[in-house]
Amino acid sequence: xxxxxxxxxxxxxxxxxxxxxxxxxxxxxxxxxxxxxxxxxxxxxxxxxxxxxxxxxxxxxxxxxxxxxxxxxxxxxxxxxxxxxxxxxxxxxxxxxxxxxxxxxxxxxxxxxxxxxxxxxxxxxxxxxxxxxxxxxxxxxxxxxxxxxxxxxxxxxxxxxxxxxxxxxxxxxxxxxxxxxxxxxxxxxxxxxxxxxxxxxxxxxxxxxxxxxxxxxxxxxxxxxxxxxxxxxxxxxxxxxxxxxxxxxxxxxxxxxxxxxxxxxxxxxxxxxxxxxxxxxxxxx
Amino acid sequence: xxxxxxxxxxxxxxxxxxxxxxxxxxxxxxxxxxxxxxxxxxxxxxxxxxxxxxxxxxxxxxxxxxxxxxxxxxxxxxxxxxxxxxxxxxxxxxxxxxxxxxxxxxxxxxxxxxxxxxxxxxxxxxxxxxxxxxxxxxxxxxxxxxxxxxxxxxxxxxxxxxxxxxxxxxxxxxxxxxxxxxxxxxxxxxxxxxxxxxxxxxxxxxxxxx
Ligand code: HEM
Ligand code: SF4
Ligand code: SF4
Ligand code: FES
Numbered sequence: 001x002x003x004x005x006x007x008x009x010x011x012x013x014x015x016x017x018x019x020x021x022x023x024x025x026x027x028x029x030x031x032x033x034x035x036x037x038x039x040x041x042x043x044x045x046x047x048x049x050x051x052x053x054x055x056x057x058x059x060x061x062x063x064x065x066x067x068x069x070x071x072x073x074x075x076x077x078x079x080x081x082x083x084x085x086x087x088x089x090x091x092x093x094x095x096x097x098x099x100x101x102x103x104x105x106x107x108x109x110x111x112x113x114x115x116x117x118x119x120x121x122x123x124x125x126x127x128x129x130x131x132x133x134x135x136x137x138x139x140x141x142x143x144x145x146x147x148x149x150x151x152x153x154x155x156x157x158x159x160x161x162x163x164x165x166x167x168x169x170x171x172x173x174x175x176x177x178x179x180x181x182x183x184x185x186x187x188x189x190x191x192x193x194x195x196x197x198x199x200x201x202x203x204x205x206x207x208x209x210x211x212x213x214x215x216x217x218x219x220x221x222x223x224x225x226x227x228x229x230x231x232x233x234x235x236x237x238x239x240x241x242x243x244x245x246x247x248x249x250x251x252x253x254x255x256x257x258x259x260x261x262x263x264x265x266x267x268x269x270x271x272x273x274x275x276x277x278x279x280x281x282x283x284x285x
Numbered sequence: 286x287x288x289x290x291x292x293x294x295x296x297x298x299x300x301x302x303x304x305x306x307x308x309x310x311x312x313x314x315x316x317x318x319x320x321x322x323x324x325x326x327x328x329x330x331x332x333x334x335x336x337x338x339x340x341x342x343x344x345x346x347x348x349x350x351x352x353x354x355x356x357x358x359x360x361x362x363x364x365x366x367x368x369x370x371x372x373x374x375x376x377x378x379x380x381x382x383x384x385x386x387x388x389x390x391x392x393x394x395x396x397x398x399x400x401x402x403x404x405x406x407x408x409x410x411x412x413x414x415x416x417x418x419x420x421x422x423x424x425x426x427x428x429x430x431x432x433x434x435x436x437x438x439x440x441x442x443x444x445x446x447x448x449x450x451x452x453x454x455x456x457x458x459x460x461x462x463x464x465x466x467x468x469x470x471x472x473x474x475x476x477x478x479x480x481x482x483x484x485x486x487x488x489x490x491x492x493x494x495x
Contacts, residue, residue: 112376199377201370201385239289245298248370249454250385252377254465264457265464272460274289278299281288 040064042084042128043073045092047142055139059084059128066123070131071096071106074117074143093142101258104191107134107198108143114195116258135198136205147194153210154192157237159217161227174225187220187266189259196253196263208242212253212263215244219266222273235270235277244270301362302455304355310448312352317441317485323492327421335420356399363392384450391447398440405433424493434490441486449479 041064048055061084062076071094078091094117097105101119108117109132111125122129137145154160176184190213197203197211218234221227238244247267254263289295322334341347372386405427410416416423428434453468453475455461462468 201372201382204371207369236288239295240292241294243295245295245302245458246369247458248366248385248388249381249457250372250377250379251381252379255377255379255382262465264468268457268460268463268465268468270460271458272463275460278289281290 041073041122043077044128044130045142046130046132047092048133048139049090049141051138051140051146058089064122066121068122069099070108070110070115070117070120070122070129071099073122074131093140093144095144102191104193107193107195108132109135109198114193114198114256116193116195119258134194136200136203137194137198138205145194147192149205150192150194150197150211150213153214154217156242157210157214157218158230158234159214159221161221161224162230163226176225180223184220184223186262187216190216190220190261191259193258195256195258196261199252199256200247201250201252202246202248207246209246210238210242212247212267213261215247215270216261216263216266219270231273232277235274238270239274239277244274297362299458301359301366302451302458304359305448305451306455308351308355309359310451313444313448314482317445317482317489320489321485321492323421323424323489327419327425330421331419335417339417360392360396360399364396367392384453388447388450388454391443394443395440395447398436398443401436402440421493425495428490428493429495434494437490438487441490442483445479445483445486449475449482452478 041062043060043062045058045060046055047058060077060082062073064073064076074092074094074096081089081091083089094108095105096118097103099118101116104116106117107114109115109130110117110120111130112132114134117131131143133139133143133145134147137147137149140146192213194213196213200209200212202209203211215238218238222231222234244267249264249267251264254261257263319334319338323330325333338344367389370385370389372382372389374383374386428437453462453472456471456475457468462471
């Protein structure tokens, strides 16, 4: 691809516009990846039988290839759930769906950090791989967590667009500049996996903070041609308990987001929008 | 829907951030600059630095309204904020995450340092007004004890770190720096400010030594 993103577009736009590395990888002629020679791997998995029981650890040894993903490994394990001590146990429960890092279902902690299991290759890790359920969310079973509070957060900040309104819906769509489209596209790729929430020191079950991904959706919708009509309401909804000012700028979110969504840029831009809104609320429009 | 100015949570957070900069941050800068004059000798310091401050009209009111109350609010609410987060500096070894963690650690350390510092100066002078006649000599006597000097150096650098890192995060919170590149650039500016303030403060402390 020759198209270059405009200067101001965050770096991750490269990922959309430049697919060469991906193609090379798929065709199997990417020299940057070492030939994989791993033939077996040890997995240490934190298990929990139900939401209320105690977690415990189990270890497994599985045949594998370096280019396999963690999800592939978990699927293999499901067929033969035998621990390293030879004990046959209940298969490990885990979430997955798209297998191409777009649905957000398979987020877990791999070696302590939030990752998508379907895009984490075994050869990226050395030695035993530790799998735990995604932190900050209630555990349902084994690696499956309940992320419904993320949906509640989206509702809370009005992360949608009202189609029925005082304007004509059959009007031609409002125009956006290609630059704005490119920037908004970055945010629209959020798959609500929860990795950023898991890594955020300000986000957890006992806090009201709506979390970085939710804030990024406010940024997205407030710049949407139709969404902008409810901009003020969304800003007001993040100018309260659990809103923008509960962010402590640790910026872990942007480091762990598998889609490289410019979360800290969203937070900075919202900071400015919220400051303006404060002045408007104080002194009138 | 309530608007922001009726939302106490939002207003408190913004006041916490604002007070950190003005007046507390401003006072810290002034305080470091003032004490930099320790290099000009005991007589100069006592006559041109200590005396004018003591003879400022409304001194007590200024001290309470401009320094003590905002500081108490910032520190008190700061402790509440610290309680609401869970830093994991060793799981996520990213620079900003360490700064996030250090901002909290330094906040708590500053509370302890300030209690000691105010106790040794302001409160001590209340009990013994003679201290103000030769403040320089008193500070010299205090700082020649290695323990006190080390505690002061620590308190200084932690406060300066807390202020300059706070400047960087306040810039994000208020929307001065919006994108990641600007935040990084301004981060380096804050680092420079921190190093300059810390050096000035160290220079000031050395100035009290015999
Ligand atoms: C020398 C005195 C102090 C100065 C100059 C100062 C200054 C600042 C500044 C400028 C900020 C940035 C605000 C923002 O990010 O929006 C800040 C944040 C903070 N301060 Fe202080 N502060 C001082 C003392 C304290 C004390 C005694 C505590 C008590 C624990 C404290 C706790 C905090 C906390 C927790 C934050 C982070 C707030 C957040 O990230 O949301 N500070 N401070
Ligand atoms: S912002 Fe990134 S890490 Fe967070 S939920 Fe969306 S895709 Fe996942
Ligand atoms: S920058 Fe804010 S939202 Fe992101 S991890 Fe840090 S505290 Fe959480
Ligand atoms: S299975 Fe959909 S993101 Fe991993």
